[in-house]
Structure formats: structure tokens, C-alpha cells
Amino acid sequence: MSRKVVVTGLGAITPIGENVQETWANALKGVSGVHALENDWVEQYDLAVRIGATAPTPSEEAVSRVQAKRLDPSGQFSVAAAREAWNDAGFSGDNADTSDEVDPTRVGVAFGTGIGGVWTLLDAWDTMQAKGARRVKPMTVPMLMPNGNASSVSMEFKARACAITPVSACASGTEAFYQGLNLIREGKADVVIVGGAESAIHPVTIAAFNSMQALSRRNDDPQAASRPFDIDRDGFVMGEGAGACILESEEHAKLAAPRSTPSSPVRVSARTRTTSRLRPSEMRVARRALCGSPWSRVISSPPTSSTSTRTRPPRPWVTSRRPVPCAPRSVPRWTTWPSRPPSP
Amino acid sequence: MASKDEILAGLAEIVNEETGLETEAVQLDKSFTDDLDIDSISMMTIVVNAEEKFDVTIPDEEVKNLKTVEDAVNFIDNAQA
Numbered sequence: 001m002s003r004k005v006v007v008t009g010l011g012a013i014t015p016i017g018e019n020v021q022e023t024w025a026n027a028l029k030g031v032s033g034v035h036a037l038e039n040d041w042v043e044q045y046d047l048a049v050r051i052g053a054t055a056p057t058p059s060e061e062a063v064s065r066v067q068a069k070r071l072d073p074s075g076q077f078s079v080a081a082a083r084e085a086w087n088d089a090g091f092s093g094d095n096a097d098t099s100d101e102v103d104p105t106r107v108g109v110a111f112g113t114g115i116g117g118v119w120t121l122l123d124a125w126d127t128m129q130a131k132g133a134r135r136v137k138p139m140t141v142p143m144l145m146p147n148g149n150a151s152s153v154s155m156e157f158k159a160r161a162c163a164i165t166p167v168s169a170c171a172s173g174t175e176a177f178y179q180g181l182n183l184i185r186e187g188k189a190d191v192v193i194v195g196g197a198e199s200a201i202h203p204v205t206i207a208a209f210n211s212m213q214a215l216s217r218r219n220d221d222p223q224a225a226s227r228p229f230d231i232d233r234d235g236f237v238m239g240e241g242a243g244a245c246i247l248e249s250e251e252h253a254k255l256a257a258p259r260s261t262p263s264s265p266v267r268v269s270a271r272t273r274t275t276s277r278l279r280p281s282e283m284r285v286a287r288r289a290l291c292g293s294p295w296s297r298v299i300s301s302p303p304t305s306s307t308s309t310r311t312r313p314p315r316p317w318v319t320s321r322r323p324v325p326c327a328p329r330s331v332p333r334w335t336t337w338p339s340r341p342p343s344p
Numbered sequence: 345m346a347s348k349d350e351i352l353a354g355l356a357e358i359v360n361e362e363t364g365l366e367t368e369a370v371q372l373d374k375s376f377t378d379d380l381d382i383d384s385i386s387m388m389t390i391v392v393n394a395e396e397k398f399d400v401t402i403p404d405e406e407v408k409n410l411k412t413v414e415d416a417v418n419f420i421d422n423a424q425a
Contacts, residue, residue, distance in 0.1 A: 066364035135396060138388035 005184045006253050009089030009246030011081040011195070015053035015239055019084050032223040034237050041203045049215045051222040052201045053239035070139055071152055072117030073199035077242035078149040079156050082111075082193050085244040086157060091256075096191075097158040101256035108161035108189035109154040110179040111244075112172030112196040116146035119202060149197050153244075161189040172196050173243060180247045190252040195244030206238055214309050228308040236308045345424045346398060351417045358393045362386050372414040380413075400424055 010020045015033025017023030026033075033053040042050050058068075058080035068076055086095075093099035096107045120143040124136050142148055147165035154163035162183065166175035173196020180192035209215050216235040218225035226237040248256075346354065356370035363386060376382045382390070387410075391402050394416070400423035402410075410416045 064364065066362070069361065131396075134401075135392060137392060138385050142385070 003185050003187065004250035005181050005247050006250050007245050008248050008253050009085040009087070009244075011084030011086070011088060011244040012242070013055055013058060013077050013080045013084075014241040014243070015055050018056050018059070020088070032226075033239065034222040034225050036219070036222055037201070039203075045203050045207065047203060047206055047210070049206050049210045049217055049238075050219045051216070051225055051237055052206075053226075053237055054201060055199075055239075055241035070143065072120040072143045072148060073240070074113055074115075074117060074119075074197045074242070075143065075149050075152045077199060077240065078111055078153050078195065078197040078244070081195055081197065081242035081244035082153045082157065085193065085195070085246045089246040089248075095156065095158040096160070102191055104158045104160045106161055106190040107157065107159040108180065108183050108192040109150050109157070109159045109163045110166065110176040110183065110192055110194045111150040111153050111163075112166040112168070112174075112176035113146050113149055114167065114169045114172050114198055115200045115205070116167075117144035117148055118200045118205060120144040122202060122204060149242075153193055153195075157193060159191075159193060161192075177245065177247075180245075184247055184249045190249050192247045193244060194247055195242055197242035199240040201238045201240055209238065216308070226308050230308070233308040346420075348417055348421055351398065351420050352413070354397050355390075355394060355413060355416060355420075358390050358397065362389050362393070370413055372412070372417065374413050375411055376413070376416075377411075394420060398424060 012020045012023045014023045016026040016031050033055075034051055035053070037050055037052045037054075041047075055077060058076050062080035062083050063071065063076045067079070071079065091099040091101055096102050096104035120140060124140045124144070127135050127137075142151070145151075146167050147163070150163040150165045153159070164176075164179055166172050166179055168175045173194075176194045176196055180189075180194035183189045183192050206215070210217075214235050216225035216227075216233075216237055218234065222237075225234075227233040352370070352372065353367075356367035359365055359370050359380065359382070360367050363380070363382060365380060369380065374380055376387055376390075387407065391407055391410075394400075395402055398420050400420055402419065402423070406419065410419060
């Protein structure tokens with residue numbers, strides 16, 4: 001657990017940007033990715049929630065036409081974000097096989113998702129109802145399975161150390177980061193492509209989340225919806241996209257330098273002053289996750305989930321009340337973990 | 345009912361959609377696996393799409409016998425009859 005881990009590449013495709021630079025710039029400007037959904041099915045099913053945060057379709061440079069047909073939308077987002085992160089890390093080739101700096105057997109993937117290929121599954125159900133079982137496509141299973149995203153990324157980048165898929169609801173991407181961190185700390189990989197992806201803005205998922213009272217119903221004011229940590233929060237907004245990082249052991253990153261577009265290691269910080277409090281069980285998990293990292297010395301109260309769902313008032317048995325040093329007035333509403341701005 | 349030439353052209357379009365191979369590469373004497381490098385899942389996708397396009401049924405046990413493009417064209421031609 002003593003190996004230091006650094007972030008050497010970032011990638012993102014989000015409702016507010018096609019890449020990290022655009023996403024970060026829009027986040028700083030306070031741009032919201034939430035808008036009224038114009039799909040026919042909103043009216044067809046008379047949905048109570050009519051807003052969402054859709055992401056742009058990945059460019060053909062990131063995901064080819066043939067590739068797109070074999071990937072669920074969440075898989076397409078995964079590959080696009082991972083591609084940007086890989087390029088940002090400055091490796092000399094398009095994948096681990098063609099990059100001199102890396103050994104493909106020492107490159108791993110940890111890519112999380114909360115739901116997986118729900119569009120693929122429900123499209124297949126529609127096809128079966130309309131045309132019969134014989135017309136269900138053979139690629140349906142690889143596209144819908146939750147580990148499809150990690151599999152696609154590992155095949156795209158010839159990463160042969162492992163391909164793992166944390167599935168832990170909204171924390172799936174964060175857990176993937178943690179799993180990648182541990183793979184390097186434990187010496188099982190030198191480079192890990194970590195990330196999270198989702199594409200589940202479907203009438204069924206909207207109806208289901210709305211049924212459990214989890215979604216914001218600010219249909220008349222979409223840009224004001226999704227307000228994590230705000231006292232007036234009324235639920236989250238269905239969004240989609242992917243984020244990815246390249247994690248490397250510090251020694252590997254130094255040995256592999258210089259590269260064509262070297263990136264500075266990112267110092268991940270948690271500088272959020274939250275209005276919510278962690279339960280003792282949540283604090284235990286957070287402290288265990290940070291065990292052995294320099295963060296554990298500076299974080300007294302890690303950020304809570306930023307899903308903006310309504311919760312009960314803080315309980316009297318909260319363990320940590322100390323404010324986190326350097327707390328800013330606010331953080332971009334689309335993220336829990338502020339990171340560095342992209343390199344120019 | 346499609347002619348053999350039309351079946352070949354239709355198959356070439358399906359292969360192009362599934363694999364990105366140029367339609368000109370799909371010739372009668374080409375092997376799906378050895379020449380066109382088509383894996384088993386792609387082959388099944390091509391079969392499903394061909395069934396829909398030509399309104400025929402290609403039984404699963406018959407797929408292993410479709411080694412070349414010509415095998416597929418002939419099977420579809422006979423199945424249409």
C-alpha cells in the first residue's frame with residue numbers, strides 16, 4: 001500500500017461539454033446541462049418529470065460508426081472519455097500494444113456504472129415484441145451487461161491486467177477510482193484507466209426513479225434543478241455521460257516521461273463545506289477508503305453524496321463537525337470532487 | 345424475390361454495416377472467418393440481419409455450414425424459393 005499514485009490523464013463527455021476542457025469551462029461559468037426533454041415518449045407516457053441532462057453523441061474520431069453499433073450509449077461514452085484521458089496522458093500510441101511506455105499486461109481498467117445498458121435491454125424487448133425472438137441481436141448481451149463498458153475500454157486500449165466493474169449506484173465511478181488506486185498500490189498494475197459512465201434517460205427509468213420520489217420536478221425551471229447541498233433541493237436530475245482518469249504509479253509516470261503532452265499529476269482535494277453530515281457508518285467507510293493516503297490527514301469530513309435528493313435533518317450523533325480547511329463558497333454542481341482545470 | 349447478384353450486394357451491405365469492411369471485399373469466394381475476419385458474434389448478427397432483409401429463416405444448425413459468401417448466397421437463394 002506504499003506506492004504513490006498520480007493522475008496523468010483526464011477525459012469527460014458530459015451534458016455541459018464534449019471534453020474536459022469544455023466541461024470545466026462551462027462548470028466554472030455556471031452553465032447547467034439540464035433542459036426540457038423533447039422526446040416523443042415524454043408526452044406519450046405523460047411523465048411527471050420532463051427534464052434531463054443529455055450528453056452529446058461522441059464524435060466519429062472517438063467512436064467509429066461500426067464501434068457505435070456494437071456499443072450501448074453508455075459504452076460509447078466510456079470509450080470516448082477513456083480515449084481523451086489516454087491522449088491526455090501523452091502515451092505515444094493509440095493503445096497499450098502500440099505505446100512504448102507501457103506493458104499491456106500491466107495496464108488495467110476499472111470502469112463503473114450504476115445501471116449498465118438499459119437502453120440496449122429495453123430496445124431488445126421492443127424488438128422482440130414487434131418482430132419476435134429471432135430478431136433479437138446477438139450483440140445484445142455484451143452491450144447490456146454492466147461490465148460491457150469496462151470490457152469495451154479494455155479491448156480498445158489492449159489493457160490486459162484486468163477489467164473490473166464496480167456497480168454501486170451513484171458511487172460506481174468513484175469506487176472505480178478507488179479500485180484502480182488499489183490495483184496500483186498493491187502492485188497488480190502500473191497504469192489503470194478508471195472511470196464511470198451512464199446512459200439511462202429512458203421513460204422507464206424516469207418513471208421508476210420518480211416513483212421513489214428521487215427526481216426533481218422543476219419542469220418549469222430546469223436550470224435550477226439538481227441542487228446538491230441546497231436546503232431547497234427536491235431531487236436529482238437524470239443525466240448521462242462519462243468521466244475517465246489515467247492513474248499511474250508515481251515511479252511509472254516518472255520513468256515513462258517525457259511524453260508528447262506531459263500532464264502534471266493532479267492533487268485531488270476535497271474542499272467542500274457540506275451542509276449534510278455523515279453517519280458513523282459512512283465515516284468508517286470514507287476513512288477506510290482514504291487509509292494510507294495523504295488525504296486522510298487533511299480531511300475531517302469527506303463530501304457527502306451530491307445527488308441532491310431530500311434527506312432527513314442532521315442527527316445528533318454526527319461524529320465530525322469540524323469544517324474542512326480551505327472550504328470555498330461553493331463547488332460546481334455537477335461534481336463532488338473538484339479537480340484541476342485542464343491543461344491549456 | 346432477389347437474384348443471386350442482389351443477394352450478394354445485400355450481404356455486402358450487411359457485412360459493411362457490421363464490420364466496416366468495404367462492400368467490394370465481400371466476394372463469392374471469400375471465407376467469412378479466414379478472409380473477412382468475422383467473429384462468431386458478428387456472424388450471427390449478419391445472419392439475423394440477412395434473415396430480415398431477405399425474409400428467410402437460416403436455422404442455427406445451418407450457420408456453421410456457411411463458410412464462404414457463396415455458401416450464404418446459395419442458401420438464401422434456395423430458401424427464398
